[in-house]
Amino acid sequence: MSQKFEEKPGEGTVKLRVRRGVGSDPATDRFDEFVVPMEKGMVVLNAIHYIQAHLDPSLSARWNCKAGRCGSCSAEINGRPRLMCKTPVESIEGDVVVEPMKAFPRLKDIVTDVDANWKVAAMIPPFTPKPGAGEIFRFYQQDVDRSREFRRCIECFLCQDVCHVVREHEADYVGPRWVVKAASLDMHPMDGLNRSKFMKDKGGLGYCNITKCCQEICPEHIVITDDAIIPEKERVVDREYDPLVWVYRHLRGSKEAEAQSFRATGGAP
Amino acid sequence: MWSSKSERVEVKVDEKSFEEKVCDVLVIGGGGAGLRAAIEAHDKKANTLVVCKSLLGKAHTVMAEGGIAAALGNVDPEDGWQVHFSDTIVEGQYLSNWRMAEIFAKEAIERVYELERYGALFDRTPEGKISQRPFGAHTYRRLCHIGDRTGLELIRTLEDQVIARGIPFMDEVMVTSIIKDGGGGRAAAALGIDIRTGMLILFRFKAVILATGGCGKVYEVTSNSYESTGDGVSMAYRAGAELMDMEMIQFHPTGMIYPAGVRGMLVTEAVRGEGGILTNAKGERFMTKYDPKRMELSARDVVARAIYSEIVAGRGTKNGAVYLDISHRGADYIKKKLPSMYDQFLEFAGVDITKERMEVAPTVHYQMGGVRVDPETGETSVRGIYAAGEVASGLHGGNRLGGNSLSDILVFGRRAGGAAADVAAGMDVPEFDRKELESEVGRVLSPFSSAGNANPFYLKEAIAKNMWKHVGIMRNEADLTAGLKELEAISTEARKSKAVGARAYNQSWLDTLQVWDMILVSEAIIRSALERKESRGAHTRSDFPEKSEEWLMNIITVQKGEKMTHELRPVPKLPPELAALIKE
Numbered sequence: 001m002s003q004k005f006e007e008k009p010g011e012g013t014v015k016l017r018v019r020r021g022v023g024s025d026p027a028t029d030r031f032d033e034f035v036v037p038m039e040k041g042m043v044v045l046n047a048i049h050y051i052q053a054h055l056d057p058s059l060s061a062r063w064n065c066k067a068g069r070c071g072s073c074s075a076e077i078n079g080r081p082r083l084m085c086k087t088p089v090e091s092i093e094g095d096v097v098v099e100p101m102k103a104f105p106r107l108k109d110i111v112t113d114v115d116a117n118w119k120v121a122a123m124i125p126p127f128t129p130k131p132g133a134g135e136i137f138r139f140y141q142q143d144v145d146r147s148r149e150f151r152r153c154i155e156c157f158l159c160q161d162v163c164h165v166v167r168e169h170e171a172d173y174v175g176p177r178w179v180v181k182a183a184s185l186d187m188h189p190m191d192g193l194n195r196s197k198f199m200k201d202k203g204g205l206g207y208c209n210i211t212k213c214c215q216e217i218c219p220e221h222i223v224i225t226d227d228a229i230i231p232e233k234e235r236v237v238d239r240e241y242d243p244l245v246w247v248y249r250h251l252r253g254s255k256e257a258e259a260q261s262f263r264a265t266g267g268a269p
Numbered sequence: 270m271w272s273s274k275s276e277r278v279e280v281k282v283d284e285k286s287f288e289e290k291v292c293d294v295l296v297i298g299g300g301g302a303g304l305r306a307a308i309e310a311h312d313k314k315a316n317t318l319v320v321c322k323s324l325l326g327k328a329h330t331v332m333a334e335g336g337i338a339a340a341l342g343n344v345d346p347e348d349g350w351q352v353h354f355s356d357t358i359v360e361g362q363y364l365s366n367w368r369m370a371e372i373f374a375k376e377a378i379e380r381v382y383e384l385e386r387y388g389a390l391f392d393r394t395p396e397g398k399i400s401q402r403p404f405g406a407h408t409y410r411r412l413c414h415i416g417d418r419t420g421l422e423l424i425r426t427l428e429d430q431v432i433a434r435g436i437p438f439m440d441e442v443m444v445t446s447i448i449k450d451g452g453g454g455r456a457a458a459a460l461g462i463d464i465r466t467g468m469l470i471l472f473r474f475k476a477v478i479l480a481t482g483g484c485g486k487v488y489e490v491t492s493n494s495y496e497s498t499g500d501g502v503s504m505a506y507r508a509g510a511e512l513m514d515m516e517m518i519q520f521h522p523t524g525m526i527y528p529a530g531v532r533g534m535l536v537t538e539a540v541r542g543e544g545g546i547l548t549n550a551k552g553e554r555f556m557t558k559y560d561p562k563r564m565e566l567s568a569r570d571v572v573a574r575a576i577y578s579e580i581v582a583g584r585g586t587k588n589g590a591v592y593l594d595i596s597h598r599g600a601d602y603i604k605k606k607l608p609s610m611y612d613q614f615l616e617f618a619g620v621d622i623t624k625e626r627m628e629v630a631p632t633v634h635y636q637m638g639g640v641r642v643d644p645e646t647g648e649t650s651v652r653g654i655y656a657a658g659e660v661a662s663g664l665h666g667g668n669r670l671g672g673n674s675l676s677d678i679l680v681f682g683r684r685a686g687g688a689a690a691d692v693a694a695g696m697d698v699p700e701f702d703r704k705e706l707e708s709e710v711g712r713v714l715s716p717f718s719s720a721g722n723a724n725p726f727y728l729k730e731a732i733a734k735n736m737w738k739h740v741g742i743m744r745n746e747a748d749l750t751a752g753l754k755e756l757e758a759i760s761t762e763a764r765k766s767k768a769v770g771a772r773a774y775n776q777s778w779l780d781t782l783q784v785w786d787m788i789l790v791s792e793a794i795i796r797s798a799l800e801r802k803e804s805r806g807a808h809t810r811s812d813f814p815e816k817s818e819e820w821l822m823n824i825i826t827v828q829k830g831e832k833m834t835h836e837l838r839p840v841p842k843l844p845p846e847l848a849a850l851i852k853e
Binding site for chain 2: 022023024039040041042043046049052053054057058059060061062063064065066067068069070071072086103105106107108109111113114115116118119120121122126127129133135136137138139140141143144147148151152153154155166169171172173174175185188191204
């Protein structure tokens, strides 16, 4: 066993400052302080559970797997969007400050309403096997590997939280999570759609100015900007702005039309 | 696109009022079984509604790692459904329902290809087919996989399908009870809580599908999520349904042990599938003693008992574990085939598994028992209630094979969804029993007016510690009886459990209701374990160490009056043509 945690102090206490409040009501908005005993290897979620069990059962928090797999316990810890279950208390200097994600409306305390994501998800043209794909697909591991990274996404929505475009609510941009989704479908070896026109017109991809904040905080280490957003932007440029492609497509009829008409006809496979 | 206001929070909640929702088919649970059921019911034109306790896509299915078992024969062409069927029956220690195992082994193949057509990206063979890896007690290489994140890919793929079809869902809704029709024969409605607002919701339906998963949280050391508190088993039992083989709780051989905060977290069987080696503190490869033929890839019950025995005999590490080593496969291979395990150990324990050994010990993983269902349709013994996935029993018998749960949820989720939709097509929404609803509303809201002051968080802990101590891998009558006695004391205390604060997102309220379910499920487990006086599969009795022919029985648990009663029912005999397929 590595000594990583054993070297750190196992005793003592840690102070948490937790942001409380109900909905958007400013009258209820406040910080509460709690002192929690330190344990070796403890993560912020352990401390939150300690508060609920021993200090204040009315504290609301969302969690599920406690193993970094489900993406439920997203919060802003000392100002940085992180999963509470994957943030060791020992990694934080001074008091631990826990706040809700600010890009989303608060439900209660550190729990936010992430429903808007499902409406956005429903806009993205879904996986559609290309014609002639057959019942049993044949493709190769290299084809899988291109899209594999994007499928690590646990939908914690921390990238949406950190994205200043989403956060300031001023633009109709789907946000990093949903660009990753589109990229994962576009790079699926058997997918027959092209989502460039959608990403340009409805997805608001142009609003992203590549500040790369999302890829810095992704707990799954998906290189969101470099591997998903930039290739999707390039795709839009190639397909939507290249004059030769434009002329060719105009004469021949376009594959993008399929992607657009897909939602219109409500066509699920 | 993005709003700063929530639609669901700023709702004023009246004391006892509730919202009413009407549908043809209500699916309770948003894991693989629930979503696959919903897709099928929707495709069969039933007006379908999915409700789930966590956010959509967070259900315990995401935790499944190693793969989905189906006899595609892509890597080992000798494989076929017949061998998969035999493996399932034999390793289930002959407690499985043969018809369920037959349907399962046959249909799992098509369900995997279907999942691929839905967009899942499986790892490939060099010929471009779906790759399959070896797993414990599967005769052939059979587990189709997506690295070690098969469950995540499965649930995300089904989630995409649900969203693309526009199937309505309500997440963060906890269903507490099923309400019958006036005659008491058929399920007619379900009562639930919108967790975000605390508002009660009455769901009226023609058929309901329980896809609520398992009950691992009744144990202290478990790989299970917060959600797995056995609510589905509890509400089915309270509605009068028969439970079966509740004593059969799977201990996964390898869970993390250190640091304390992650104790019980799963270490996928794929580590052993990819060549991982188990050793004790003395460096002995101890599986040579327990199963020299299959070694680390023996059945889960065998490996879990072996690890347990080594630790009890004093050959464990100082943390009370044994070692699991995969470092000989090299860093590149490990990072590619077991990326989550690599991250998990590095991030939570500071261990680099490409260089160091892991410390592992058994962790509660799965309930083989559950609500008894009809093999063809998934209908329970109460008309109108269907069950699929971990909440249902019958397929896995005394021990579930790794990878069989993911194919289980697709095969039987689809069947339950189809059967529920068929039934719904020929009927009207039944009337529900208003008296029963009234008494349920009273029960659900009672924690707020509790005269007592018991803390549900402590109660949860007390239940889990009691089960771990008295109803673990190695059982005997004295321990089980002591466990039952302690559970009764906890139960008395739990009646005084108190919910604190307003109703919206109120953990102490939800936990109180879950504590009641956990007590009921624990009682069913203990009583069934007392009943089965032999050692079979995951159920080991030190006072009855032998397996006995006489015990080829399913143990049925059913409520009679207020009393929990048991009945022994012989396991249905295999027809000759299927018996001929069995190879031990």
